[in-house]
Amino acid sequence: MDVRLLLENTLPGLGYELVDFEMTPGGGFRVFIDKPGGITVEDCVQVSNHFTRLFMVENIDYERLEVSSPGLDRPLKKEADFVRFAGKLAKIKTRMPIEQQKKFTGRLAGVEEDSVKLDVDGRIVAIPFANIDKARLEPEF
Numbered sequence: 001m002d003v004r005l006l007l008e009n010t011l012p013g014l015g016y017e018l019v020d021f022e023m024t025p026g027g028g029f030r031v032f033i034d035k036p037g038g039i040t041v042e043d044c045v046q047v048s049n050h051f052t053r054l055f056m057v058e059n060i061d062y063e064r065l066e067v068s069s070p071g072l073d074r075p076l077k078k079e080a081d082f083v084r085f086a087g088k089l090a091k092i093k094t095r096m097p098i099e100q101q102k103k104f105t106g107r108l109a110g111v112e113e114d115s116v117k118l119d120v121d122g123r124i125v126a127i128p129f130a131n132i133d134k135a136r137l138e139p140e141f
Contacts, residue, residue: 003021003023003029003060004018004021006054006058006060007021007031007051010050010051010054011033011047014046014047014050015035016033016034016035016039016043016047017033017034017035018031018032018033019032019033019034019070019074019075019077020032020070020075020077024064024066026063026064027061027062027063027064028062028063028064028065028066029062029064029065029066030066030068031047031051031065031066031067031068032068032069032070032075033047033067033068033069033070034069034070034074038069039068039069039070044067044068044069047067048065048067051065051067052065072137072139073136073137073138073139074136074137075134075135075136076090076092076135076136076137077135079111079129081135082108082110082111082116082135083110083111085108085137086108086109086110087107087108087109088107088108088137088138088140089105089106089107089108089137089138089140090105090106090107090108090118090135090136090137090138091103091104091105091134091135091136091138092104092105092116092118092127092132092134092135093132093133093134093135094127094131094132094133095131095132095133096131098125098127098131099125104118104120104125104127105120105138106118106119106120106121106125107119109124112126113126114128114129114130115127115128115129116129116132116135
C-alpha cells in the first residue's frame with residue numbers, strides 16, 4: 001500500500017491538504033497538514049485518530065504516527081502552493097545556478113510557463129519548477 005497516495009486521497013475528504021509526508025527511522029510516519037485559516041491541535045488529534053483507524057483497516061504497520069502543522073516556514077511543494085501564497089516572502093534553493101546564484105529570497109510573483117516568478121529586490125527571477133531543490137515560506141513578523 002502506498003501510504004502517501006492513501007493520505008493524498010483521504011485528507012481532502014476531511015477538509016485538509018497534505019503538505020508533506022516523511023517516513024522516520026524506526027518505522028514511523030510524520031504527516032504535515034494544512035487548511036485555510038491554519039491548523040489547531042484539535043485538527044491534528046482528529047487526523048491522527050482517523051489515520052490510526054484507517055491504517056488498522058488497511059493493515060499498514062507503523063511504529064509511530066505524528067501529525068502536525070507545516071509551521072510558519074511552510075514548504076512549497078506543488079505549483080498550487082506558489083499560486084496560493086503569491087505576494088508572500090519565500091526562500092528558494094535551486095539545483096542548478098540561475099545567474100550564478102542558487103539561493104533566492106523574494107516575494108512570490110506568480111507562476112508562468114512551468115516557472116515560479118520571484119520578485120527579488122524589484123527584479124523578477126523566473127525559476128523553473130524542475131530546477132527547484134527546496135522552497136519555503138519565509139516568516140514575516
